Amino acid sequence: xxxxxxxMATTAAVMVMGAGFAYADAHATHPETGEVLASDQTFxxxxxxxxxxxxxxxxxxxxxxxxxxxxxxxxxNQDEEGNLVPGVATGYEISDDGMTFTFTxxxxxxxxxxxxxxxxxxxxxxxxxxDPELASPYSWFLSLMSIExxxxxxxxxxxxxxxxxxxxxxxxxxxxxxxxxxxxxxxTTHATTFPVHQATVEAHGSEWTRPENIVSNGAYVLTxxxxxxxxxxxxxxxxxxxDNTIIDKVVSxxxxxxxxxxxxxxxxxxxxxxxxxxxxxxxxEEYPDEALSFPRLCSYYYNVNVxxxxxxxxxxxxxxxxxxxxxxxxxxxxxxxxxxxxxAYTFTPETTAGFNVPDVPIASMSQDERNxxxxxxxxxxxxxxxxxxxxxxxxxxxxxHRQIAIAISQMWKQTLxxxxxxxxxxxxxFLEARGNGDFDISRAGWCGDYNExxxxxxLLDSGSGYNDAGYANAEVDEILxxxxxxxxxxxxxxxxxRVEQIAAEEVPIIPIYHxxxxxxxxxxxxxWPVNNVEQNWYSKNLYKVAN
Amino acid sequence: MYSYIARRLAVAVPTILVLxxxxxxxxxxxxGGPFNSERPLPPQVLANIEAKYGLDQPLxxxxxxxxxxxVVHFDFGPSFQYKDRTVNDVIAQGFPVTLTYGFWSxxxxxxxxxxxxxxxxxxxxxxxxxxxxxxxxxxQALPNFVMGPILILVxxxxxxxxxxxxxxxxxxxxVIMPVIALSxxxxxxxxxxxxSSMLEVMNSGFIRTARAKGLxxxxxxxxxxxxxxxxxxLSYLGPAxxxxxxxxxxxxxxxxxxxxxxxxxxxxxxxxxxxxxxxTILVGVLTIFFNLVVDILYAWIDPKIRY
Numbered sequence: 001x002x003x004x005x006x007x008m009a010t011t012a013a014v015m016v017m018g019a020g021f022a023y024a025d026a027h028a029t030h031p032e033t034g035e036v037l038a039s040d041q042t043f044x045x046x047x048x049x050x051x052x053x054x055x056x057x058x059x060x061x062x063x064x065x066x067x068x069x070x071x072x073x074x075x076x077n078q079d080e081e082g083n084l085v086p087g088v089a090t091g092y093e094i095s096d097d098g099m100t101f102t103f104t105x106x107x108x109x110x111x112x113x114x115x116x117x118x119x120x121x122x123x124x125x126x127x128x129x130x131d132p133e134l135a136s137p138y139s140w141f142l143s144l145m146s147i148e149x150x151x152x153x154x155x156x157x158x159x160x161x162x163x164x165x166x167x168x169x170x171x172x173x174x175x176x177x178x179x180x181x182x183x184x185x186x187x188t189t190h191a192t193t194f195p196v197h198q199a200t201v202e203a204h205g206s207e208w209t210r211p212e213n214i215v216s217n218g219a220y221v222l223t224x225x226x227x228x229x230x231x232x233x234x235x236x237x238x239x240x241x242x243d244n245t246i247i248d249k250v251v252s253x254x255x256x257x258x259x260x261x262x263x264x265x266x267x268x269x270x271x272x273x274x275x276x277x278x279x280x281x282x283x284x285e286e287y288p289d290e291a292l293s294f295p296r297l298c299s300y301y302y303n304v305n306v307x308x309x310x311x312x313x314x315x316x317x318x319x320x321x322x323x324x325x326x327x328x329x330x331x332x333x334x335x336x337x338x339x340x341x342x343x344a345y346t347f348t349p350e351t352t353a354g355f356n357v358p359d360v361p362i363a364s365m366s367q368d369e370r371n372x373x374x375x376x377x378x379x380x381x382x383x384x385x386x387x388x389x390x391x392x393x394x395x396x397x398x399x400x401h402r403q404i405a406i407a408i409s410q411m412w413k414q415t416l417x418x419x420x421x422x423x424x425x426x427x428x429x430f431l432e433a434r435g436n437g438d439f440d441i442s443r444a445g446w447c448g449d450y451n452e453x454x455x456x457x458x459l460l461d462s463g464s465g466y467n468d469a470g471y472a473n474a475e476v477d478e479i480l481x482x483x484x485x486x487x488x489x490x491x492x493x494x495x496x497x498r499v500e501q502i503a504a505e506e507v508p509i510i511p512i513y514h515x516x517x518x519x520x521x522x523x524x525x526x527x528w529p530v531n532n533v534e535q536n537w538y539s540k541n542l543y544k545v546a547n
Numbered sequence: 548m549y550s551y552i553a554r555r556l557a558v559a560v561p562t563i564l565v566l567x568x569x570x571x572x573x574x575x576x577x578x579g580g581p582f583n584s585e586r587p588l589p590p591q592v593l594a595n596i597e598a599k600y601g602l603d604q605p606l607x608x609x610x611x612x613x614x615x616x617x618v619v620h621f622d623f624g625p626s627f628q629y630k631d632r633t634v635n636d637v638i639a640q641g642f643p644v645t646l647t648y649g650f651w652s653x654x655x656x657x658x659x660x661x662x663x664x665x666x667x668x669x670x671x672x673x674x675x676x677x678x679x680x681x682x683x684x685x686x687q688a689l690p691n692f693v694m695g696p697i698l699i700l701v702x703x704x705x706x707x708x709x710x711x712x713x714x715x716x717x718x719x720x721x722v723i724m725p726v727i728a729l730s731x732x733x734x735x736x737x738x739x740x741x742x743s744s745m746l747e748v749m750n751s752g753f754i755r756t757a758r759a760k761g762l763x764x765x766x767x768x769x770x771x772x773x774x775x776x777x778x779x780x781l782s783y784l785g786p787a788x789x790x791x792x793x794x795x796x797x798x799x800x801x802x803x804x805x806x807x808x809x810x811x812x813x814x815x816x817x818x819x820x821x822x823x824x825x826x827t828i829l830v831g832v833l834t835i836f837f838n839l840v841v842d843i844l845y846a847w848i849d850p851k852i853r854y
Contacts, residue, residue: 049813053630060584132595137582140589155591206631227632227640229714229805255712256800256809260699264711267704428579428818435587445585465587 030246030526030543038524038544041248045272046261050228050254052137055209056194057129060137062535063252068191070233070250070539071216075103075122075173075188078536080529082353082451084185088117088195088217089173098180103188105171110238111197112214112221119167121195121217126165128201129192132156141192141449145184146484148176179484182492183452189536190450219245219540228254233539246543262520271525271544275518277400280339289523293340295351297533298447298515299456301344302393302408303434306508307470311440313389318377320507323441325374326415327408328367332513336403339518344511346500348456351514351533354489355453358497360504371415378416385417393422395443396430404512405443434468444468447515451534453496454483460503471508523547548846552839559835564614566831567824571610574823581627581818600627613824623828624821628814634825641807642829645794647717648804652730652791660734661780664741668749668776669768679738686735691728695801698724712803725802729795733787740783745776774848781848785841789833793826 028037051064059068069077075089089103109117128134130142130153143150148164164176177184187193197215204213211222219242220233233250235242253269255261258276265273275283275291284291304314304323313319329343345363348355362370375384383389393409395401402424409420425433434442446466448455458464461480462472476499483495503509517535521528524544529537582588582596597603601612616622623634667679702724703711715721748754749772757767794808807826814822846852 050629052628055631058630132591133599135592135596135599137584137588137592137596139592139595140586143589151591154589154595156595206625209631226714226805227629227637228799228809229803253713253803254805255803257696260696260712260801260803263696263699263704267707267711269703269711427816428577428583431583431585431587432578435583465589466585 030545031244033526035526035543036546037246038546041246041544042251043247043249043272043525043539043542043544044251044253044270046255046265046270046274047252048254048258048274049256053209054222054231055206056125056191056196057134057136058138059191065191066537067231067233067252068194069536070218070220071214071222072191072194072196072218073109073239074190074194075105076185077538078189078529078532078534080527080532080541082529082532082534082536084189087189088122089188092185098182099177101175101177101184103173103175105173106240107171108240109217110240111217112236112238113197114238115197115199115215116170117195117217118170119173120170121198122173122193123165123167124198125194125196127153127160127163128196130154130163131160136192138192141187141190144449145187145193146177146179146181148178181484182489183450183454186450186452219538220250230254239540241540245540247539250539265520265522271522273520275339275520277403278336278338280518283520287520290520291518292521292528292530293516293518294530295342295349295533296447296515296517296535297349297352297451297455298445299344299347299349300404300443300445300512300515301347302510302512303439303442303444303469304508304510305437305439305441305470307437310437310470311391313381313383313391314440316381317506318381319383319389320510321505322374322377322381322416323412324507324510325362325365325370325377326411327510327512328370328411329513330367331411332404332407336407337400337513340516342514342516344513345504347460347503347509347511348453348496348500349448349514349533352448352453352456353451354493354496356493356497358500358504360501362504374415383416383418388417388419390419391421391440393420393441393443394430394433394439395422395424396427397424401443408512437468437470442468444509445515448534453493454480457496457499460499460508469508471506473502473506476502548843552843555839555842559832559839562835563828563831567614567617567828568610570824570827571613572606574818574820575606577818579818581820583818600625617828623825626819626822628817628819628822634821637810637822638807638825638829641794641805641810644714644717644804645799645806645808646792648722648725648729648798648806649788649792649794651722651726652733653788655726656730656733656737656787656791657784659730660737661741661777663734663738664780665745665768665773665776667738667742668745671746676742679742683735683738686731687739689731690797691732691795692797692801694731695724695728695797698728699801712801714804714806721802721804725798725804728801729791729798733791736783736787737780740780741776744779745772748772748776778845778849781841781844785837786834789830789837793830793833 029035030037047063051061053059054064054067056068056072059065073087075087076084077087079085088105088109090106092101092103094101105119111117129136130139130150139154149158149162152158153160153163166174195217200215201208207213211225214222219236219239221236223234224232231252235245235248258274261273262276264270280291280293304320306314333341333343345360346357350357378384393405395405405422409422412418412420433439446456457480459466460471460476462477479495479498483492486492524547526543526545527541582593601609625633626637663679667676670676699711702709709720709723713721754767754772757771794806796808796812799806799809810822811826
């Protein structure tokens, strides 16, 4: 008996000592909310696919950016609402002409090897991202930021040091722009702008992001990476705000199939996964505390090919209006998607910062009224059951896109007497056909690169490389250019509203719905930024409560 | 025999070369490219990238450079999709995974399949035969993209016995479900081929003679019937082995193994030219090699065959 007690006491002592720090505060509470924290602070989530890269200069996808935000820290971060908060920079000053941004860097920011993070690290990283030799697929983001000299550098016509970035001292980083971009600081939360450790990059070349080589300055360091299987990030003890970080370990698992991911989530292997299309109603009923749906900064729409060599009927504005009117968005979001998505009558989502949804007539009509008006417009244009329009909806192969295309083709058939077929293409073939204008109607989706209406509306600029509808309107081009230099937010908001009104009138694109993020999130994961419409989440801001 | 092997190997070289050239041309004639995306790149950025990967060169030059690098440096080039990895990295990481679950699948498919086929043939028209035939037809009718999710549902969600996916360095409990999913239909084919050829052999003249001589059944089966009965199975096993060790896109996708099978399909979708080529060559070389192995085994088993 005595032996057993001693043994137990010893075991307990060994466990406490052996498990060390992680278990010593097994019943720790959250410093602000007072909630009891779980003893295991590991956050495990599903990613659809392996990211092409986790090198900040080369990151090009959403899940790569999520990793980037854990491993690296840029000038500014976002909080749970999407507001700007200090990152490596404690703040910034804007020159009177709005074209020079001076960031002050904190003096306690360190790389994971103990080196201080300096302004030169940012200068190096930004030049590197623009370097034609790195050939980053996201280098266009730097030209979007309007940094001085960026286009010549990208084209290889000017040396890297002509890029408008400089470091007068270790804690001052200055960016020179070619136009007063008021949302420039928001853009510094993007992974392309994160610093990289020059000595590490130069020593290991393209292999510098491997766990054994990488040096990073974010809240986490990369400890394991098995491509196409898993990635593990653990606390960076050198991170300046490490004391306030609660999640110890972040594991992302590559699971291609969303239904398998859901099964594994339900088996307790994951803390977060996406809800497969159409399953949200059932899951939110069975797991009301875990199924989440919240607005995102993304729009789903159809391009109408308005190029001169496009279909003849597409040149008639009345026909385009009729097509848009006859799409019953409520049926699409409630019956086809069923994930809490929002019907779209404007291109820019309502949740976009500084955007006032214009009063477009179509939004306030009932579907019966819309259909009646659509039939009238078609008749005016000379089309109808006796002279039907024959067309095709082109989409990239996917079950979800197919269902929407079927629904819309039926709506157009029934309401407008059109003859509509649907056609799918594999992604790359689709992109080529759409980019070349080889279509009548094509499916498209767009997510904002930053939280400002221009990230959507710039697509309607006739010079935009993403203007797949082939739309050209001189007034739109002119006022979009004016928005870049507009003096006040109110003035800009007015311009965006005007562009949406023109688009609603001329209908080069048919907005269909605004996306929602539809997740299963374990109810012990706290502080998920549901109100951040860009869904820029940082593992360091999450925590797990005991339950 | 040796001159036969040498001849076969000599033919393999131009075969692989033709394979490379045809794949290269087909791949480049598919619409799209590795750097097309939803957000088309500005022309100067695209030009930088194409120059970096040598895509600005004429096609014949690209083929020559590629073949030169592969043959002389054993370098399959950088992946176009995964910026910090080369094709050699992709294969070095993914191939051991598929080799592991493919190898175990092969052992199980052959072991169980052959035994089942022989047992069914020897007990022709008995309950065992019906059971075996029923099982093999069922197993072949049930595709592995249906079986994968069912296995995960049963073993992970309901029974909680096995992890629902991942590889974890090839730990045994991560290997079981991929092996079941991959081996079942191969096993069924092997059982059916073995059964029908065994039936044929057991009804042939020389077995009747052996029986008439009064040899015990075990001796007849093991000594006389087995070898000829396995010949059709053997010719099936060459390609089947290659198919198994180069993995299955279905297994890789449902069980998130990180194996090489998924790259075959994904790289085609992504137009990751260098990965497509690397895996095509890998599969091509393995296929040629194992077909040769099968032919040699043939000669060894069947004395009538001379090369």
